[in-house]
Amino acid sequence: DGGITQSPKYLFRKEGQNVTLSCEQNLNHDAMYWYRQDPGQGLRLIYYSQIVNDFQKGDIAEGYSVSREKKESFPLTVTSAQKNPTAFYLCASSSGLVETEAFFGQGTRLTVV
Amino acid sequence: AQSVSQHNHHVILSEAASLELGCNYSYGGTVNLFWYVQYPGQHLQLLLKYFSGDPLVKGIKGFEAEFIKSKFSFNLRKPSVQWSDTAEYFCAVNAAYGGATNKLIFGTGTLLAVQP
Numbered sequence: 001d002g003g004i005t006q007s008p009k010y011l012f013r014k015e016g017q018n019v020t021l022s023c024e025q026n027l028n029h030d031a032m033y034w035y036r037q038d039p040g041q042g043l044r045l046i047y048y049s050q051i052v053n054d055f056q057k058g059d060i061a062e063g064y065s066v067s068r069e070k071k072e073s074f075p076l077t078v079t080s081a082q083k084n085p086t087a088f089y090l091c092a093s094s095s096g097l098v099e100t101e102a103f104f105g106q107g108t109r110l111t112v113v
Numbered sequence: 114a115q116s117v118s119q120h121n122h123h124v125i126l127s128e129a130a131s132l133e134l135g136c137n138y139s140y141g142g143t144v145n146l147f148w149y150v151q152y153p154g155q156h157l158q159l160l161l162k163y164f165s166g167d168p169l170v171k172g173i174k175g176f177e178a179e180f181i182k183s184k185f186s187f188n189l190r191k192p193s194v195q196w197s198d199t200a201e202y203f204c205a206v207n208a209a210y211g212g213a214t215n216k217l218i219f220g221t222g223t224l225l226a227v228q229p
Binding site: 031033035040041044045056092098099101102104105106 | 119157158162165203205215219221222
């Protein structure tokens with residue numbers, strides 16, 4: 001069954017701890033994305049990657065880091081430098097052709113206490 | 114910088130009413146435009162997209178959108194909404210060249226509530 005898998009669905013962490021969110025796709029897509037969704041603010045782009053071993057900062061990259069060592073995987077680390085990490089995080093992928101749509105995972109809700 | 118604005122944050126309609134959701138983007142180059150929908154508890158999914166050709170595009174579930182280049186707009190329409198259209202709608206733009214290629218940017222979303 002092809003798609004994008006984000007894990008876990010819910011994540012709780014203590015303030016000051018780094019946490020890594022997983023995103024795996026088996027669609028053979030080149031491009032992958034991480035977004036943060038907050039009420040009233042839509043989806044804000046954190047990082048994106050057009051190809052393996054390459055990634056670019058989005059509009060709100062501060063306090064986050066990513067890696068793209070494998071085509072199918074694009075993990076996101078929320079570091080202690082992120083001032084307001086509690087949010088809903090969405091991962092997406094696309095073929096890499098600009099006219100094609102992105103496919104989304106089910107999301108991870110991160111709560112920092 | 115590339116950006117997308119959606120004018121309506123909350124829209125409440127009765128069933129059978131017509132719908133138009135506004136979307137404007139700011140980017141001077143060639144763009145590809147999308148509308149996505151997020152039904153309660155579900156993944157974001159594509160409603161329709163425009164990348165070239167006829168500026169009036171049709172999507173799933175009776176939705177359509179018109180690309181007006183001179184107005185940098187891509188408004189979403191549906192002649193008659195149903196209760197099942199209750200969802201959050203997002204406009205998105207993807208640049209077609211340069212360093213911003215594949216930088217898929219979303220608007221702030223419009224929450225539509227359809228009353229039976």
